[in-house]
Amino acid sequence: MRTEPTWRIPVGVLALLGGLVAYGLLIARYIAPLIASWPTLAQLPLYVALGLVWLKPMKPYLRWMETGRWR
Numbered sequence: 001m002r003t004e005p006t007w008r009i010p011v012g013v014l015a016l017l018g019g020l021v022a023y024g025l026l027i028a029r030y031i032a033p034l035i036a037s038w039p040t041l042a043q044l045p046l047y048v049a050l051g052l053v054w055l056k057p058m059k060p061y062l063r064w065m066e067t068g069r070w071r
Contacts, residue, residue, distance in 0.1 A: 002066075010023055012065035 009053055035043050060070050 008065050008068060010071075012061070016061070020054065 005027075031050065035046060064070050
C-alpha cells in the first residue's frame with residue numbers, strides 16, 4: 001500500500017466522470033432516437049448492455065490510478 005497521496009487518483013476520478021458524461025451524451029444523442037419507437041421491453045436489454053459495456057476498461061484504468069502502470 002502506498003502511504004503518500006498521488007495526483008493520479010483525483011485526475012483519474014475527474015477523467016472517469018468526464019468520460020461517463022460523454023458516453024451518456026453519445027448514447028442519448030445517437031442511440032436513443034434510433035430505438036425510441038421500440039417497445040420498452042425491447043429497449044431494456046440494449047440499455048442494460050450499454051450500461052455495462054463501460055465497465056470492461058475499468059480494471060486497467062483503476063490499476064493505473066493506484067499503481068501508475070497499465071499492466
